Amino acid sequence: MIVFGVAGWSGSGKTTLIEKLIPEFSARALRVSVIKHAHHGFDLDRPGKDSWRHREAGAARVLMLSGERWVLMNELRGEPEPGLDEQLRLLEPSDVVLVEGFKAAPVPKIEVWRAASGKEPLWPDNPNVVAVATADAIDCPHPVLPLDDAAAIVNFILEHPSRR
Template structure:
């Protein structure tokens, strides 16, 4: 299982790029999984639903399933967030895991950098950034990828993961 990350500041376009990359990989017959790290709380459930009520009652895990999909919700209940390795171990076998966020994780990643956002680039201080996807003409010692060309970004990721 290959693991590759997409990192950048909030609002830089990480989700949009991933949304375009996934079909690039699946069109090649690859099975893709995604881990998205959120720095803020989130909830996939809704008040009043049975699963919500189970979690509110104190269940640590609630598994919901239907004929179309299943989801396992796990309440941390004041325990530490699982490490990236622990999360990867939970995934079913696949060809590539794309990770959104986890700027500091020790996995190769592409940084999405938009100078117009006014945020500093990550790559000077992050040895795990192996390329920069941008829509601007920036000076950077790493490979520069066209942010709006998902096929080129996917090709880079595949070439990189095959060589490591």
Template sequence: MKVFGIAGYSGSGKTTLIEKLIPEIRSRGLVVSVIKHAHHGFDLDRPGKDSWRHREAGAQEVLMLSSGRWVLMHELRETPEPTLDQQLAILSPCDLVLIEGFKAAPVPKVEVYRPANGKPPLWTDNPHVVAVATDAATDTPLPALDVNDPVAVTDFILDYPMEDFQP
């Protein structure tokens, strides 16, 4: 599977871009998965539900399933956050994994950059940023993509030479 990143500061539109890329990639017959890094705690569960109660009781993992989906929740409980490679090794086989966040990860990435956010660009100091998706004229030596054109961004990602991830 190939791995490609979407990076940028909070509020830049990373999630919105990925949301537009996924159906475009799927329309080309490819299977796509996503790994999103959250800097703050999060919970997919609700207090009082059986799975929440199991985790609160101390279970390391709770696997929930139905006829439509399954989810595995793993509590780190004082253990280090898994590396990106460890996370990729857990995923089912697919054609492409988009990773959101992971600014420092050594994988090619498109930076979602909006000058109106008032944040400096990542591409100036990050050698893994290989293109910039933006909504404004940007002075960059990298390919500049229209952040509102998911077809063009998908074309760039799929045409970019990437090595297969080997777990």
């Protein structure tokens, strides 16, 4: 399984880049999964729906399925957030897992950076950044990838020696 992160400041275009990478990997007959780490709470459920009511009643896990998809919701109820390795085990068998967030996780990362953000790049302080995807000129010791060229970025990921 290839595990590669996409890192950057909020609003830098991480999600947009991942949206472009997924079909590029899929066109190469690779099964792609994504882990998105949120720093804030989120809910896939709506109050009043059956699954919401089951969780509110105290269920630790609720599995919902249909003929089109399934989802497993797990309530932590005060327990620590599971680590990246545990989450990766849940995504087997995937060929490629793209990780958005988890800036400190020890997986190779492509940083999405835009000068217009006014923020400093992450790569000087993050040893896991192995390349920068940008449309801006940048003086960087890492490979600089064209932000609008998903095929080039996928090639970089597939050929990178530190891919997990």
